[in-house]
Amino acid sequence: MTLDLRDVIGVPGHSAAFDFSPELSQLLSESVRDIQGTPRARGVVRNDAGILTMRAEVEIRLLCVCARCLKEFERDISQTIAVTLSENEATEDDPEYYRIEGLSIDPGEIIVTELILRSEYRELCREDCRGLCERCGADLNLGECDCKPETDPRLAKLAQLLDSE
Numbered sequence: 001m002t003l004d005l006r007d008v009i010g011v012p013g014h015s016a017a018f019d020f021s022p023e024l025s026q027l028l029s030e031s032v033r034d035i036q037g038t039p040r041a042r043g044v045v046r047n048d049a050g051i052l053t054m055r056a057e058v059e060i061r062l063l064c065v066c067a068r069c070l071k072e073f074e075r076d077i078s079q080t081i082a083v084t085l086s087e088n089e090a091t092e093d094d095p096e097y098y099r100i101e102g103l104s105i106d107p108g109e110i111i112v113t114e115l116i117l118r119s120e121y122r123e124l125c126r127e128d129c130r131g132l133c134e135r136c137g138a139d140l141n142l143g144e145c146d147c148k149p150e151t152d153p154r155l156a157k158l159a160q161l162l163d164s165e
């Protein structure tokens with residue numbers, strides 16, 4: 001999506017609004033399998049006394065895979081993204097700014113970049129997911145499996161010594 005900023009750049013007090021469905025396939029990863037439904041991004045680029053900012057409310061539903069139990073689950077994300085835009089070449093490498101070239105921006109590109117920066121390295125179906133048994137593969141959230149807990153042979157020996165006293 002291209003947002004025309006001809007009437008905003010250099011015109012303090014002006015703004016340009018947007019409301020569209022961003023293309024988010026770049027968010028797909030080992031832990032994010034799919035984007036569900038229609039993601040939505042609403043926002044505005046504003047010129048406040050010569051400083052350009054973009055603010056967007058993003059609503060997405062992701063289909064994730066739990067890193068521990070491998071179960072698929074949906075996660076609704078609603079995030080506010082606020083960035084400062086700059087036409088100044090000096091800000092090229094400054095992570096605080098998004099560089100604008102020309103008289104338009106692609107809000108979708110900025111949104112994807114920000115979402116990737118904020119994304120979780122791995123997703124969990126819940127904070128205390130117990131995962132799968134390493135030996136039989138049973139889902140431990142559903143209860144204990146029949147596997148005996150692995151004991152370190154050296155500790156077993158120590159336990160015997162302590163027992164015999």
Ligand SMILES: [Zn+2]
Pocket residue numbers: 066067068069070071124125126129130131
């Ligand atoms: Zn899980």
Ligand SMILES: [Zn+2]
Pocket residue numbers: 133134135136137138145146147
């Ligand atoms: Zn097991």
